[in-house]
Amino acid sequence: AQTVTQSQPEMSVQExxxxxxxxxxxxxxxxxxxxxxxxxxxxxxxxxIRQEAYKQQNATxxxxxxxxxxxxxxxxxxxxxxQLGDAAMYFCAYRxxxxxxxxxxxxxxxxxxxxx
Amino acid sequence: DTGxxxxxxxxxxxxxxxxxxxCDPISEHNRLYWYRQTLGQGPEFLTYFQNEAQLExxxxxxxxxxxxxxxxxxxxxEIQRTEQGDSAMYLxxxxxxxxxxxxxxxxxxxx
Numbered sequence: 001a002q003t004v005t006q007s008q009p010e011m012s013v014q015e016x017x018x019x020x021x022x023x024x025x026x027x028x029x030x031x032x033x034x035x036x037x038x039x040x041x042x043x044x045x046x047x048x049i050r051q052e053a054y055k056q057q058n059a060t061x062x063x064x065x066x067x068x069x070x071x072x073x074x075x076x077x078x079x080x081x082x083q084l085g086d087a088a089m090y091f092c093a094y095r096x097x098x099x100x101x102x103x104x105x106x107x108x109x110x111x112x113x114x115x116x
Numbered sequence: 117d118t119g120x121x122x123x124x125x126x127x128x129x130x131x132x133x134x135x136x137x138x139c140d141p142i143s144e145h146n147r148l149y150w151y152r153q154t155l156g157q158g159p160e161f162l163t164y165f166q167n168e169a170q171l172e173x174x175x176x177x178x179x180x181x182x183x184x185x186x187x188x189x190x191x192x193x194e195i196q197r198t199e200q201g202d203s204a205m206y207l208x209x210x211x212x213x214x215x216x217x218x219x220x221x222x223x224x225x226x227x
Contacts, residue, residue: 045218
């Protein structure tokens with residue numbers, strides 16, 4: 001069974017600085033998706049960024065980028081120029097590309113604090 | 117289409133009562149998921165559907181829990197004989213081919 005591990009329960013970063021959130025996963029599959037979701041205090045989960053495993057190029061969305069290391073099964077999120085609105089829980093998630101057993105598995109999350 | 121909709125947003129019930137939650141997914145999405153989330157934790161998978169077919173149920177889903185998705189549109193999650201340990205946020209999500217889109221959740225409090 002696939003698992004997703006986030007080893008940092010909480011992190012803090014100074015406003016305008018850069019922070020990296022870690023995620024590792026375990027799978028025997030070669031085709032899958034990885035995601036970072038953000039859950040602000042209002043609690044609706046929002047997609048931050050997506051990575052397809054077959055793509056070697058790391059995904060980027062404005063201030064958010066990932067470091068995808070397929071062989072190491074590592075998928076970290078870098079937030080540049082941190083803003084107060086980035087404060088939230090961040091969840092790393094995995095989804096198989098298979099037709100069946102493609103449920104989305106989440107890590108336990110990292111709470112990110114932004115210090116003004 | 118405004119996204120995934122869940123109702124009610126909040127539910128307070130007495131222990132032993134039955135509750136039912138509804139999820140309306142994004143209309144063109146054929147996959148629908150239910151998750152449970154407790155404070156400070158990640159979403160725990162409960163069950164999911166491909167159209168009207170229930171593909172998998174988690175071991176977390178006891179016999180008191182049942183989910184349906186008639187006609188492959190909206191879905192309901194029913195909890196019978198609620199217990200205090202059922203208090204949590206219940207999240208619904210739908211997906212096409214890649215990422216999931218979440219509703220705002222139903223917060224259940226069992227007193």
